[in-house]
Amino acid sequence: EVQLVESGGGLVQPRGSLRLSCTASGFTFGDCAMSWVRQAPGKGLEWVGLIRSKAHGGTTEYAASAAGRFTISRDDSKSIAYLQMNSLKTDDTAVYYCARRSTLLEDFFDYWGQGTLVTVSS
Amino acid sequence: DIVMTQSPDSLAVSLGERATINCKPSQTVLHSSNNKKYLAWYQQKPGQPPKLLISWASTRESGVPDRFSGSGSGTDFTLTISSLQAEDVAVYYCQQYLRTPLTFGGGTKVEIK
Numbered sequence: 001e002v003q004l005v006e007s008g009g010g011l012v013q014p015r016g017s018l019r020l021s022c023t024a025s026g027f028t029f030g031d032c033a034m035s036w037v038r039q040a041p042g043k044g045l046e047w048v049g050l051i052r053s054k055a056h057g058g059t060t061e062y063a064a065s066a067a068g069r070f071t072i073s074r075d076d077s078k079s080i081a082y083l084q085m086n087s088l089k090t091d092d093t094a095v096y097y098c099a100r101r102s103t104l105l106e107d108f109f110d111y112w113g114q115g116t117l118v119t120v121s122s
Numbered sequence: 123d124i125v126m127t128q129s130p131d132s133l134a135v136s137l138g139e140r141a142t143i144n145c146k147p148s149q150t151v152l153h154s155s156n157n158k159k160y161l162a163w164y165q166q167k168p169g170q171p172p173k174l175l176i177s178w179a180s181t182r183e184s185g186v187p188d189r190f191s192g193s194g195s196g197t198d199f200t201l202t203i204s205s206l207q208a209e210d211v212a213v214y215y216c217q218q219y220l221r222t223p224l225t226f227g228g229g230t231k232v233e234i235k
Contacts, residue, residue: 035224037172045164045172045215047224061222097171107219108162110183112171 002026002111004098009116012088020083020116022098030054030076033101035109036083038094038118048072048096050107051081065091088120124149124218128227134235141203143230145194145216152196153220160220163192163201166229167212175214176201208234 008020022034033056036048049062051072060072071084081098095117099109125148135141151160159179164172174183176192179199189204203210211234216227 044229045166045217045226047226050222050224063223102174102177104177106160106177107222107224108174108177108217109164109172110174112173115171 002100004100004111004113006096006098006113006116009096009118011119011121013122014088014090014120016088016120017084017086018088018118020085020096020098020118022081022083022113024079024081024100027100029074029079032103033105033107034072034074034081035099035101035107036072036081037097037099037109037112038092039097039115040091040094043094046094048083050101085118088118090120092118093120094118123223124151124220124225126216126218126225126227128214128216128230130230131228132231132233134233135203135206136235137208138205139235141206141210141232143201143214143216143232145199145201145227147197147199147218150196151218151220159194159196159199160218161192161194161199162217162219163190164215164217165210165212166215172215203232206232206234 003025033052035050069087073082095115097115100111102110127146129144161179163176166172180192213229
């Protein structure tokens with residue numbers, strides 16, 4: 001059974017940093033691209049960024065709102081994807097989901113984690 | 123960026139009646155090289171993560187009831203629930219995956235009338 005479990009959320013002050021983890025199981029993690037998607041309270045879904053598999057270069061792409069502040073990485077030996085968030089703003093308050101790219105190698109998401117809440121507030 | 127515009131923002135439908143949700147990308151999501159439509163639909167129930175319903179504009183995921191159907195051209199798409207059930211109360215999102223940045227519609231909340 002495919003499972004994605006996010007962790008690392010919490011309360012952080014503006015301009016602070018936080019690292020989220022997404023621990024995967026039930027599939028060959030190293031073969032899959034992973035994305036982070038966030039949802040501000042009461043709002044819609046916003047794609048944050050993705051990391052491709054090593055076979056596809058392990059490259060990353062980011063939304064404009066995340067570029068330069070957020071970094072996605074992966075540790076295939078541990079089946080974990082990370083989202084390092086720096087220079088956090090109150091607008092970054094959201095539930096952060098990790099999501100698996102479909103096995104058809106296209107960027108829609110066939111599995112999602114339950115999410116972890118990040119609150120940026122002083 | 124491809125902007126995804128959904129309508130309506132919300133709708134209330136009687137049990138057993140049809141619900142129709144629209145999604146309009148700001149530019150085509152039809153890939154010219156393979157003639158595929160790079161559009162997905164998700165369902166999100168309260169307190170839960172999104173669930174993939176449909177990819178390629180009209181391909182239902184395994185286990186998704188056949189009352190859910192997707193259709194559309196390159197710039198105009200529809201998700202139809204043919205006979206609304208109580209368990210279909212949720213917010214529905216479209217997403218384009220033709221190119222990054224990946225973008226979602228604003229969501230349509232479906233309720234029971």
